[in-house]
Amino acid sequence: MRRRKLLKSLMAAGVAGSTNLLWAPGSRADAHNTGHNSYFAGLNEMLKREGPGHPVMLIDTARMTHNISRITQSVGEQKRYRVVVKSLPSVPLLQEVMGKARTQSLMVFHQPFLNAIAQAFPGSDVLLGKPMPVAAVKRFYSELDHQKYDAQNNVQWLVDTKQRLLQYQAFARQHGLRLAINFEIDVGLHRGGLAQPEMLSECLNIVAGDAEHLYFTGLMGYEPQLTGLKADLADPAVSEVLSIYRGFIDRARLGGYDPEKLVLNGAGSHTLKIYEKDNTMNDLSAGSGVVMPTDFDTFHLSDHQPALFIAAPILKRYRTNPFMDEPPPGMEQVYYIYGGYWKANMVSPQPVGEPVYQSTNQSPILASADLNLQVDDYMFFRPTQSEFVMLQFGDLLAVNKGHISHKWPVFHQTG
Numbered sequence: 001m002r003r004r005k006l007l008k009s010l011m012a013a014g015v016a017g018s019t020n021l022l023w024a025p026g027s028r029a030d031a032h033n034t035g036h037n038s039y040f041a042g043l044n045e046m047l048k049r050e051g052p053g054h055p056v057m058l059i060d061t062a063r064m065t066h067n068i069s070r071i072t073q074s075v076g077e078q079k080r081y082r083v084v085v086k087s088l089p090s091v092p093l094l095q096e097v098m099g100k101a102r103t104q105s106l107m108v109f110h111q112p113f114l115n116a117i118a119q120a121f122p123g124s125d126v127l128l129g130k131p132m133p134v135a136a137v138k139r140f141y142s143e144l145d146h147q148k149y150d151a152q153n154n155v156q157w158l159v160d161t162k163q164r165l166l167q168y169q170a171f172a173r174q175h176g177l178r179l180a181i182n183f184e185i186d187v188g189l190h191r192g193g194l195a196q197p198e199m200l201s202e203c204l205n206i207v208a209g210d211a212e213h214l215y216f217t218g219l220m221g222y223e224p225q226l227t228g229l230k231a232d233l234a235d236p237a238v239s240e241v242l243s244i245y246r247g248f249i250d251r252a253r254l255g256g257y258d259p260e261k262l263v264l265n266g267a268g269s270h271t272l273k274i275y276e277k278d279n280t281m282n283d284l285s286a287g288s289g290v291v292m293p294t295d296f297d298t299f300h301l302s303d304h305q306p307a308l309f310i311a312a313p314i315l316k317r318y319r320t321n322p323f324m325d326e327p328p329p330g331m332e333q334v335y336y337i338y339g340g341y342w343k344a345n346m347v348s349p350q351p352v353g354e355p356v357y358q359s360t361n362q363s364p365i366l367a368s369a370d371l372n373l374q375v376d377d378y379m380f381f382r383p384t385q386s387e388f389v390m391l392q393f394g395d396l397l398a399v400n401k402g403h404i405s406h407k408w409p410v411f412h413q414t415g
Contacts, residue, residue: 033372035349036380042402044378047311050404051378055312055339057393059093059408061400063307064290068100070303071286074273082107082127082265084287086387089113090396091120092408097290107265107285111136113411118149127182127220127265127283128158131192134167141175156182156217156263160193165203165214172213180217181207182263187221187244188237197251204255218263218283219252221245227270230299233278242280249280273300293383294345310344310381310393312337315362317375323356323364332369336362337379343389344381349373 036044043058075081082105083097098104104121108114109129117124132140137157144151159165159181172179183200184193194200200219207214223241231238245266249259266281267274269289275281288296291308316336321327323334331353340363346352353366365379373379383389390396391410398406 033370034377035352035367035371035373037348040348040380043309043311043380043399046399046402046404047313047378048376051311051313051397053313055310055337055393056397057383057390058309058311058397058399059291060305060307060309061096061398061405063292063305064096065100067290067292067304067307068097071269071272071289072101074276075284075286076276078279079275079281080105080263080283082283082285083290084109084129084268084285085113085117086110086129087269087287088290089387089390089411090408091116091411092406093396093398094121096398105283107287110411110413111140112414114140114155115143116411118144118151118155122149125154125156127156127263129220129285131158131160131164131184134164134171137168137171137179141177152178152180156180158182158184158220159203160184162199162203162206165206169206169210169214173210178213178215181214182218182220182265183216183248185219185221185245185248187223187241187266189222189225191222193221194248197247200248200251201255204252204257208255216252216255216257216262218265219245219248220265221248221281222268223266224268224270226274228298231271231274233274238274242278245280269296270298270300288386291386293386293389295384306347306382308383308386308390309347310342310383310389311378312339312363312381314338314373314375314377314379317373319369321366327366330368331366333367333371335365335367335373335379337365338362342381342383342392343385344383346379347382348380352379 034041072081081101081103083103084107086109088094088097104123105125106117107127107129108117117126157168157179168179183203186193186195204216207216226237229237253259263283264281265283265285267284269286272284272286289301289304292304292306293308314335315338318334321332321334339360341358341360349371356364356366395407395409397404398408
């Protein structure tokens with residue numbers, strides 16, 4: 001009864017430290033069931049040989065290459081593939097993806113990342129993925145090496161309202177700049193952007209009246225509301241998105257712009273495959289589909305392979321469950337791993353129970369009595385997303401043919 005009360009109190013408190021219970025590493029003599037298949041058993045042995053002894057983020061480069069190939073096939077030769085930086089937040093990782101995909105087009109969502117991109121990829125073409133406060137625009141230019149990167153021709157600032165356009169215009173006038181403007185349009189997500197084509201006409205009139213400081217480059221319409229649908233071009237939801245998008249294109253054409261010369265951006269990893277036989281948009285974005293966190297296990301990505309894993313060393317092993325007098329099947333022993341509480345799901349060993357409580361220090365994992373992973377072995381997780389989780393582990397470890405081939409530094413969140 002005392003143990004049940006301890007378990008209840010620990011789970012209620014969300015304990016972040018380890019308990020003072022005894023633990024023992026155990027013997028490897030009877031190790032016969034690691035719970036890992038051959039793939040994860042190989043990663044486990046590799047990390048015991050070559051790993052740093054703390055939680056790490058792994059990228060399987062062969063699987064990543066497979067996924068890049070699927071993306072570029074979906075985008076096709078007549079459209080541009082734009083790599084989403086927030087989902088792949090590392091210069092060497094981006095170099096790999098851009099090289100294999102043969103693209104210099106990037107989508108950036110964070111000002112410090114934008115300055116890092118300008119420094120690392122002087123030939124890149126950047127579209128902002130969300131509207132930036134004018135203070136962030138100012139900071140970007142204050143930190144920019146103007147001799148190295150031509151921001152006037154290579155950065156498209158995303159504008160969602162007439163008010164933001166006027167802010168950008170005032171900034172450009174004050175600093176003697178000419179800003180490329182791409183307008184965010186609402187194609188059904190209802191997360192902001194120009195809601196009606198008439199609003200685009202009003203904004204284009206402002207741009208046309210100040211060609212010295214502003215110029216129009218295109219449109220961006222994001223449609224993740226289609227995620228999860230087994231949709232194709234005949235689906236009414238897809239038809240609605242494309243109809244709205246074409247209405248804005250028609251307005252741009254009325255304003256004297258040739259749509260073929262504009263950047264007409266849309267899609268994302270979840271949905272770009274829908275548009276393989278459609279030419280409404282000529283610029284398609286994808287990032288997470290390259291590495292496949294679990295949130296991207298969706299219909300249109302079913303031929304992609306998981307390529308991103310968290311590996312956490314086992315610190316302690318209890319051969320009995322110290323939290324329960326009569327544990328149910330599958331919960332007879334407890335492993336403590338190094339760290340935890342990530343946006344991630346256990347992928348190996350399987351099956352195991354949920355953590356007894358969530359901890360960023362040492363997480364207790366319930367397991368069946370026949371699991372014989374030992375202290376210093378690893379447990380593996382798949383992140384639910386890539387963009388934030390990939391920044392939590394220091395260098396990404398690129399894995400190829402059973403070895404750690406490269407260590408790829410990640411971006412810093414702050415400049």
